[in-house]
Amino acid sequence: MKARNGLINYQISGEGPALVLVHGVGANLQSWDGVCKALEGEFTIIRSDLRGHGLSANIDERYSVEKFAADIIAVMDDAGVERAHLAGFSLGGLIAQKLATDYPERFDRIVILSAVAGRTEEERAKVVARLGMIRDGGMAAITGAATDRWFTEDFAKAHPEVIAKRVEELKAVHLDSYLEAYRVFGTTELIDTLHTITRPVLVMTGEFDQGSNTRMARDMHDLIPGSKLVILPGLKHSVLVEVPELIAEHLRDFFAAQSQEKENV
Helix, strand or coil: EECCCCCCEEEEEEECCCEECCCCCCCCCHHHHHHHHHHHHCEEEEEECCCCCCCCCCCCCCCCCCHHHHHHHHHHHHHHHCCCCEEEEEEEHHHHHHHHHCCCCHHHEEEECCCCCCHHHHHHHHHHHHHHHHHHHCCHHHHHHHHHHHHHHHHHHHHHHHCCCCCCCHHHHHHHHHHHHHHHHHCCCCCHHHHCCCCCCCEEEECCCCCCCCHHHHHHHHHCCCCCCEECCCCCCCHHHHHHHHHHHHHEEEEHHHHHHHHCC
């Protein structure tokens, strides 16, 4: 798709109500593969590579969560999707917050997964430090610590090939694009806008997710009117990879409530 300033790669699969999926920083649309496999028989799934990721154009300007959100709307427009369910993971969860506040008419039910809001000064400082490490040493400077934060010990031991693949994906990213996307992820704060969200929202995160921790999830839940909260026991950050079937189950159940509401009208 030709967008405002470059190409955005996206895919459509499945059949049923429209569902837009937004991935995290340093990943691509394939990070949703396991979830999509479980849901494609029930939803028409639209997923894109965020700008600076995958097969989409590199980021060659100062970017923002507003611009990432506008790219998602442009994909929906290009695909002819007027309204959809929405799920965003990590940076995608931050983008989902922005979409919920700025484009409520385009979405039905929204899942904010492993996302950030209300970082403390200490948490913000850790993000800034990682940015400096990447600028100085490239992606190799953070891959070991990152995978430790993202994956549970049992999963890492059982699936070393998955960890190795994720490390190679990180090393292959366009560095300047990653730095800009991570700057957006690390410095954007939307917590003061969450009370304005009017769509039904499910907030989820892993019990042991350090960066998108349970305090943030509970704060989002407290601020978003009528939202639902799920803490995923024993899990860290990379829940899309470790437990895609469980994530799909939560999405399916939450989105199904829309159909039940319509039936009861």
